[in-house]
Amino acid sequence: MKTKAAVLYEVGQPLVIEELELDDPKDGEVLVKNGAAGICRSDRHFMHGDAPIALPVVLGHEGAGTVEKVGPGVTSLRPGQQVILSFVPSCGRCKSCVEGHGNVCDSHGATGPFMYDGTRRLHKGDQYIHHMGKVACFSEYSVVxxxxxxxxxxxxPMDKAAMIGCCVPTGVGAVIYSANVQPGSTVAVIGCGGVGLNVIMGAALVNASKIIAVDIRESQLEFAMKFGATHSVNAADRDPVAQVKELTDGRGADYTFEVFGSADTMKAAYDMTGKSGTMTVVGIAPVGAEAGINAVDIVRNEKTIRGTYYGSARSQTDFPKLADMYLSGKLNLDDLVVRHYTLDQINEAYGDMDKGEIGRGAIVY
Ligand SMILES: [Zn+2]
Ligand SMILES: [Zn+2]
Known part of the structure; x- marks a missing residue:
């Protein structure tokens, strides 16, 4: 069948909107008519070459849609069902999956932007095209x-469902599944984009006492208050570490989250973590980045550093819970998605993100 998609042919170049061919779903695969796709910074990293990916590729990993058709052997889904797409489709059989860490599935890691059988379904004539995260939802249709x-x-609503495919589990999950933030504790969050706002929502959900939003953009800091931030720190004004310490009786925060993705912000997050505190690294820094951590302080102050991928969430069981939390008013996804675009406007959508526009954008099909 034909599908209109946005293709990355070359790093640093705009996405090309064109019609591709999409082969039928094979064994254990599903054809999904996409309903919405989020504009996430991870795609931007591939476009800029900060993270490597095989080219050409259809990006888009934060998506939701409707099952159109199921391939042979598919038993758990039927046409017409609404689905949220997971960009780590845990195989269920590798060591990581069996041990309960399907968010870092080994089989998916080994096959990356190919389907599990090592082939691709998207092509333009003879040229095959990769599927980011086996999702590739910057396309009207996906085989997943x-x-x-x-x-x-x-x-x-599809635009909200799409958010549960990336920024919601990544952010809320970092707080509740990974860091396990305790009620009454203090939290600092560096980076208040789509994922950072979800970290803030997660911290509010578990009743953190102080939730300190840290960013260099005043508009983002103001916006963060809608999602439960209690204090804000503008890192462009003055040393953010000193400001966070002032807000936490000189101790530093019990839990810090680095969401921006750089060595400098990781070091800042570490330095603003208090005694016996935990820094959780959520943002993905450019390849090769290394952060300088004080080797004595980590021991004497018993600090913990941990990374979390996809919020350490288990897609099949946690996405439905997060969807229900949205429906019962616990997660403010209505205020999170502030801009809607057509697929043809995707380069403009990323331009708006680069300009530092608040909240999340979404392509709606
Ligand atoms: Zn994402
Ligand atoms: Zn696996």
Missing amino acids: PEAGCVPTASPI
Whole structure:
């Protein structure tokens, strides 16, 4: 079949909107008609070459849609169901999956932007095109593994459902599944984009006492207050570490989250973490980045550093919970998605993100 998609042919170049061919789903695969796709910074890293990916590729990893057709052997889904797409479709059989860490599935890691059988479904004539995260939702239609489709129990608006495919589990999950933030504790969050706002929502959800938003853009800091931030620190004004310490009786925060993705912000997050505190690294820094951590301080002050990928969430069980939390008013996804675009406007959508526009944008099909 034909599908209109946005293709990255060359790093540093705009995405090319064109019609591609999409082969039928094979064994254990599903054809999804995409409903919405989020404008996430991870795609931008591939466009800029900060992270490597095989080219050409259809990006887009934060998506939701409707099952159009199922391939042979698919038993858990039927046409017409709303699904949230997981960009780590846990195979269920590798060591990581069996041990309960499907968010870092080994089989998916080994096959990356190919389907599990090592082939691709997207092509333009003879030229095959890769599928980011086996999702590739910057396309009207996607073929995805059955394991990467998570049905919602009650339908939710597609743009909100798409958010549950990346920034919601990544941010909220970092707080509740990874750091396990305790009620009454203090939290500092560096970077208040889509994921950072979800870290803030997660911290509010577990009743942190102080939630300090850190950014260099005043508009983002103001916006963060809508999602539960109690204090804001503008790192462009003055040393953010000193400001966070002032807000936490000189101790530093109990839990810090680095969401921006750089060595400098990681070091700042570490330095603003208090005694016995935990720094959780959520943002992905450019390849090769190394952060200088004080080797004595980490021991004497018993600090913990941990990384979290996809919020340490288990897509098949956690996405439906997050969807229900949205439906019961616990997660403010209505205020999160502030801009809507058509697929033809995708380069403009990324331009708006580069300009530092607040909140999340989404392509709506
Ligand atoms: Zn993302
Ligand atoms: Zn696996």
